[in-house]
Amino acid sequence: MLLLHGLGASRALWVPLATELEARGHAVLVPDLLGFGESRTIGTRFRLHDHVAAVTRLLEAHAAKEVLVVGHSFGCAVAVKLAGPSADRPLVSGLVLVSPPVFRDGEQARDRLGHRGWLARRVLAGSPLASVTCGAMCLLRRPAAGLVARIADDVPERVARDSVQHTWPAYRDALMALLDDNPLPAAIGRPRAPTTVLLGDADSETPAEDVLDWPHEQVGVVVVEGTDHLLPLRRPAAVVDAIEARHSDSLW
Numbered sequence: 084m085l086l087l088h089g090l091g092a093s094r095a096l097w098v099p100l101a102t103e104l105e106a107r108g109h110a111v112l113v114p115d116l117l118g119f120g121e122s123r124t125i126g127t128r129f130r131l132h133d134h135v136a137a138v139t140r141l142l143e144a145h146a147a148k149e150v151l152v153v154g155h156s157f158g159c160a161v162a163v164k165l166a167g168p169s170a171d172r173p174l175v176s177g178l179v180l181v182s183p184p185v186f187r188d189g190e191q192a193r194d195r196l197g198h199r200g201w202l203a204r205r206v207l208a209g210s211p212l213a214s215v216t217c218g219a220m221c222l223l224r225r226p227a228a229g230l231v232a233r234i235a236d237d238v239p240e241r242v243a244r245d246s247v248q249h250t251w252p253a254y255r256d257a258l259m260a261l262l263d264d265n266p267l268p269a270a271i272g273r274p275r276a277p278t279t280v281l282l283g284d285a286d287s288e289t290p291a292e293d294v295l296d297w298p299h300e301q302v303g304v305v306v307v308e309g310t311d312h313l314l315p316l317r318r319p320a321a322v323v324d325a326i327e328a329r330h331s332d333s334l335w
Contacts, residue, residue, distance in 0.1 A: 084104060084109050084110065084111045084112070084150065084151045084152075084153060084326065084330070085111075085112050085113075085114075085138065085142065085147075085150050085151070085152045085153065085162075085165075086100065086101055086111065086112070086113045086153045086154075086158075087114070087116065087138070087152065087153065087154040087155070087158030087159075087161050087162055088115070088116065088119070088120075088155055088156075088157075088158050089154075089155045089156025089157040089158050089159075089182075090156060090157040090199070090254065090257045090258060090261075091119075091199070091246050091249060091254065092119065092120075092155070092156075092242070092245065092246065093115050093119050093120030093121070093242075093245035093248055094113045094114060094115050094120055094121075095120070095239070095241040095242045095245045096155060096242055096313075096315055096316065097113045097153075097155075097315060098113065098241075099319060100315055100319050100322060100323055100326075101113045103319070103323055104323065104326065104327075107327070109330070112141060112142070112145060112147075114137075114138065114141055116134050116137070116138075116158070116161065116253075116257075117129050117133060117134055117137050117253060118249055118250045118252065118253020118254070118256075118257075119245075119248065119249045119253055120245050120248050120249070121248075122137075123248055123249060123250055123253075125137075126253070127252070128252075128256075129252055129253040129256035129257060130256055130260065130264075131160060131161060131164050131260050131264060131266070132164065134161045134164075135161060135164045135165050135172075138161065138165060139165070139171070139172050139173075142172070142173045143173075147173045148173050148174065149173060149174045149175075149176050150173050150174070150175055150176065151175075151176050151177045151178075151179070151326070151329060151330050152165055152166065152175055152177075152178050152179075153178075153179040153180075153181065153322075153326055154178070154179070154180055154181065154183070155181045155182060155314070155315055156181075156182050156183070156184060156288070156289065156312065157184070157257050157260075157261060159180040159181070159182075159183035159184070159267055160183075160184070160260060160261060160265060160266055160267055162178055162180065163178065163180070163266050163267060163270035163274075163275070164266055166178055166270075166274075166275045166276045167266075167275060168275070175275075175276045176276065176277070176330075177276055177277045177278070177279075177329045177330065178270075178274070178276050178277070178278040178279070178329075179278075179279045179280075179281065179322075179325055179326050179329050180267075180271075180278060180279070180280045180281070181280075181281045181314050181315060181322060182281070182282065182283060182286055182288070182289045182312050182314050183267050183271070183280060183289060183294065184196070184261050184265065184267060184288070184289045184293075185265075185267045185268050185271055185289070185293045185294050185297055186261075186265060186267075186268065186293065187268070187293070187296075187297070189262065191293075192261065192262050192265065193207050193262065195288060195289065195290075195293070196258060196261060196262065196288075198287050198288045199258075199288060202216060202217065202254075203258060206254070206255055206258050206259070207258070207262065213251075213255070214251055214255075217251035217254060217255075218251060220247055221250070221251070224247055224248070227247045228243075228244040228245075228246075228247050228248070229244070231243045231244065231246055231247055232244050238313065238316055239316070242316065268297060271294060271297055271298075271299050271302055272297065272298045272299065273301075274301055274302055277329065277332070278301070278302045278303070279302070279303045279304075279305065279325050279328070279329045280294055280299070280302055280303070280304045280305070281305050281307060281314055281321065281322060281325050282294055282295075282304065282305070282306045282307065282314075283306075283307055283310040283311050283312060283314050283317070283318075284306050284307065284308050284309065284310070285309060285310060285311050286310070286311050286312045286314075287311070287312070288311075288312040289312060291306050303329075305321070305325055307321050
């Protein structure tokens with residue numbers, strides 16, 4: 084199993100779930116995507132296919148021939164790209180997409196991505212303030228991490244601290260990939276692997292209706308009540324159950 088985090092996050096998001104899955108006998112890989120977390124200094128280009136190439140190298144290093152891929156938010160986009168046709172990659176036996184950003188059009192994409200906060204809105208607007216702000220955070224990364232950890236007291240400290248552990252190009256390119264090169268609408272409509280989608284009914288960043296209103300006859304959809312965009316943190320048991328169900332179910 085391969086667990087992929089989202090934008091402005093790191094592998095810390097998945098560590099508790101990975102520990103549970105390993106305790107149930109599953110082999111699990113939990114990387115930091117290029118430019119994020121402990122991979123912050125790796126890579127100079129951060130397009131979707133760059134992330135896919137890096138993840139493919141990781142799977143090859145572990146001799147993985149078949150993999151169930153789980154993505155959260157931006158990680159869902161990397162996951163479905165990994166499941167695309169290629170003879171050079173391990174077989175993706177299934178996908179579990181948690182809070183996937185599925186947008187009908189550019190206007191909706193800008194609206195949804197803008198819910199990520201001030202920095203995201205400045206990036207989408209092409210403002211030079213975005214790069215200046217992100218650069219300042221890089222110079223003040225340690226105190227910024229401590230400040231975020233105190234403010235974001237509704238998430239684990241490591242997750243909060245890692246929210247600033249990324250480079251400006253990695254953040255910018257990931258955000259713009261969801262705006263300009265988002266593979267998720269097509270992947271939901273015509274999946275290339277057996278797919279389960281988990282949605283939070285109180286998610287303002289990737290609202291459940293965005294998927295529910297999109298054609299998805301071949302995709303299993305689970306709506307988890309009373310939770311927001313951080314489904315892996317808020318309802319870990321529901322995510323683990325969905326992963327195990329997809330792992331054991333080879334039927335569409």
